[in-house]
Amino acid sequence: MRKTQKKTLITYAIVIIAYIILEIFMKAGLMSSHLKGLLVPMVYYAIAAVALNLCVGILGELSLGHAGFMCVGAFSSAIVSQLLSGAIPDALRFILALIIGVVISALFGMLIGIPVLRLNGDYLAIVTLAFGEIIKNILNSIYLGVDSAGVHLSLKSQMALGLADDGKVLINGAMGITGTPQDSNFTIAIVVLLISLFIVQNMIDSRDGRAIMSIRDNRIASESVGINITKYKMTGFVVSAAIAGAAGVLFSHNIATMQATSQYFGYNVSIMILVYVVLGGIGNIRGSVIAACILYLLPELLRGLNKYRMLIYSIVLIVMMIINWSPALRDKRDKLRKKLMKGAGHGAA
Amino acid sequence: MALLEVTNLSITFGGLRAVDNFNLTMEKGELYGLIGPNGAGKTTVFNLLTGVYKADEGLIKLDGLDITGHRTAEIDRDGIARTFQNIRLFKDLPVIDNVKVGLHNQFNYSTAESMLHCGRYHKVEKEMDEEAMKLLGVFDLDKERDYLSANLPYGKQRKLEIARAMATKPKLLLLDEPAAGMNPNETAELMETIQLIRDKFDMTILLIEHDMKLVSGICEKLTVLNFGRILAHGDTKDVLANPEVIKAYIGE
Numbered sequence: 302m303r304k305t306q307k308k309t310l311i312t313y314a315i316v317i318i319a320y321i322i323l324e325i326f327m328k329a330g331l332m333s334s335h336l337k338g339l340l341v342p343m344v345y346y347a348i349a350a351v352a353l354n355l356c357v358g359i360l361g362e363l364s365l366g367h368a369g370f371m372c373v374g375a376f377s378s379a380i381v382s383q384l385l386s387g388a389i390p391d392a393l394r395f396i397l398a399l400i401i402g403v404v405i406s407a408l409f410g411m412l413i414g415i416p417v418l419r420l421n422g423d424y425l426a427i428v429t430l431a432f433g434e435i436i437k438n439i440l441n442s443i444y445l446g447v448d449s450a451g452v453h454l455s456l457k458s459q460m461a462l463g464l465a466d467d468g469k470v471l472i473n474g475a476m477g478i479t480g481t482p483q484d485s486n487f488t489i490a491i492v493v494l495l496i497s498l499f500i501v502q503n504m505i506d507s508r509d510g511r512a513i514m515s516i517r518d519n520r521i522a523s524e525s526v527g528i529n530i531t532k533y534k535m536t537g538f539v540v541s542a543a544i545a546g547a548a549g550v551l552f553s554h555n556i557a558t559m560q561a562t563s564q565y566f567g568y569n570v571s572i573m574i575l576v577y578v579v580l581g582g583i584g585n586i587r588g589s590v591i592a593a594c595i596l597y598l599l600p601e602l603l604r605g606l607n608k609y610r611m612l613i614y615s616i617v618l619i620v621m622m623i624i625n626w627s628p629a630l631r632d633k634r635d636k637l638r639k640k641l642m643k644g645a646g647h648g649a650a
Numbered sequence: 651m652a653l654l655e656v657t658n659l660s661i662t663f664g665g666l667r668a669v670d671n672f673n674l675t676m677e678k679g680e681l682y683g684l685i686g687p688n689g690a691g692k693t694t695v696f697n698l699l700t701g702v703y704k705a706d707e708g709l710i711k712l713d714g715l716d717i718t719g720h721r722t723a724e725i726d727r728d729g730i731a732r733t734f735q736n737i738r739l740f741k742d743l744p745v746i747d748n749v750k751v752g753l754h755n756q757f758n759y760s761t762a763e764s765m766l767h768c769g770r771y772h773k774v775e776k777e778m779d780e781e782a783m784k785l786l787g788v789f790d791l792d793k794e795r796d797y798l799s800a801n802l803p804y805g806k807q808r809k810l811e812i813a814r815a816m817a818t819k820p821k822l823l824l825l826d827e828p829a830a831g832m833n834p835n836e837t838a839e840l841m842e843t844i845q846l847i848r849d850k851f852d853m854t855i856l857l858i859e860h861d862m863k864l865v866s867g868i869c870e871k872l873t874v875l876n877f878g879r880i881l882a883h884g885d886t887k888d889v890l891a892n893p894e895v896i897k898a899y900i901g902e
Contacts, residue, residue: 304796506756506762507771514747515740515751522738523891525700526752526818527726536761584742 309502313495320491343597344490345551350577350589352544354377356585357575359510360537360605361517366429367545368570369436370406372561374546375553376440379400379481380471382554384447386482395484399550404505406546409541418534421520433571440561445472472539477560478553485555493551497544504540513537578623592621651714652853653678653794654822659708666697668694670878672708682847682856682868683886685719687898690875692858693735694894700732701725713821727755731820733811735827741800745791748810749782749800752817779819782817788850789813808817809843816847820882829864837861866890874898
């Protein structure tokens with residue numbers, strides 16, 4: 302108990318310290334505008350990785366559609382922000398958009414979970430994979446507008462909406478959503494990351510979390526001690542989808558024109574998040590955050606090296622995998638950590 | 651009134667009648683053995699009792715309550731807990747958390763309290779810790795509370811599985827070959843543990859076992875299964891002297 306509490310506190314400390322250092326760099330003007338632009342995406346991918354790790358590492362179900370939940374969160378919150386922009390204070394509007402984005406992603410998580418989580422096996426991976434692609438394609442072909450007469454929806458074109466003069470186009474088909482208020486900044490993103498970490502880490506160290514992990518470790522035994530399997534699988538999955546939705550909210554409020562393209566919400570993105578989770582250590586929440594940050598920034602920072610960029614990226618992937626998963630190296634790492642702890646203890650004494 | 655009453659329990663897999671017309675009556679506090687050659691259907695009986703399989707025919711009554719057709723998780727709440735032939739621990743959870751999963755249904759706080767660590771969380775977790783440590787103490791596992799359960803030695807894994815089952819506060823405990831894979835010392839220790847559970851918790855136990863020393867040492871009554879049918883049942887001594895039973899086990 303004490304040990305896990307210490308571990309979670311260290312995670313928060315790492316995030317906060319990294320935030321302070323980066324803020325100082327930014328304020329001191331030591332950061333290029335290119336790098337500054339990468340900070341918010343880095344954090345929302347870290348949030349998505351935390352969400353996916355809850356699903357893959359803690360619940361033990363593979364999801365290949367977390368970009369789909371990000372997409373749902375992004376679009377629903379962007380619509381809320383567009384509708385309310387100017388009507389209520391900005392801070393309140395963003396919080397409302399965040400809550401609605403999270404709730405709608407959670408609803409979609411539940412919709413998918415109800416049929417799929419009753420089954421045992423890898424069905425969830427297949428269904429979420431399809432979900433991610435379907436949601437992207439639907440959003441690509443929807444035209445949504447609003448005017449004094451109400452909401453207009455069309456699958457044909459913007460003209461088919463027949464909006465009155467005071468009308469406003471919300472989703473313009475494949476052109477996506479334009480002009481969502483740019484509310485996301487590094488500080489807000491870090492706050493959302495800390496809240497996600499708080500919820501996930503608390504959950505792991507609780508009655509619900511233990512039930513979820515017991516299902517992962519041994520479903521039959523878990524059932525035999527009276528755990529309601531479907532209920533707890535659902536809880537884990539819905540929370541995971543909701544947090545991915547929060548990452549989507551940050552996304553939509555950080556980009557001038559958001560389109561439901563593969564680049565942002567495709568299968569590749571889901572796999573990329575999965576790579577962060579696997580390399581950070583499955584079930585290791587802190588590892589996901591660190592891996593997401595390093596692996597997101599690395600290819601961008603290596604742009605100067607042009608030709609060798611992807612080569613170096615893949616070498617880093619391999620090295621991280623070996624460090625995190627080779628038993629011998631893990632032993633060594635743990636021993637080193639113990640030594641350091643001891644050293645620090647002696648130093649203090 | 652009998653604690654467990656099983657009447658005419660049967661199940662067929664394809665063309666094979668795995669359990670045929672199984673009857674069993676257990677009184678409260680009894681230690682009952684279920685024995686039989688490999689493939690006789692012993693574990694199938696356990697799986698029927700715990701709802702893993704649905705019986706084609708028959709009736710299961712626990713403490714007067716008809717529990718036939720209940721699902722596994724419900725049956726645990728009804729009051730039957732079990733261990734498994736091949737140990738099934740939550741191997742990536744610490745020893746204490748294995749027991750705390752067993753305590754799940756006796757303690758309650760909401761999912762919101764789980765996520766925010768507010769409200770009843772701290773108080774209930776403390777109570778759960780105390781209760782779990784009490785149980786671990788009984789099974790002499792308290793020193794290993796923070797070990798991952800996968801890292802425990804074999805004998806202790808068996809004990810932990812029993813502790814986890816006991817944490818669900820069952821009326822009836824089913825042990826599926828608890829001594830499988832144990833050396834004589836471990837078996838002797840296990841026998842003590844089983845005795846301890848009976849004395850301390852006044853537990854009714856039904857166990858499957860091949861180790862005759864254990865069976866004749868602690869079981870008061872036996873039922874012998876062969877090819878899914880009851881071959882003999884009664885007091886341990888009489889059953890083990892029954893020529894039919896000897897024939898089924900050792901051959902002529």
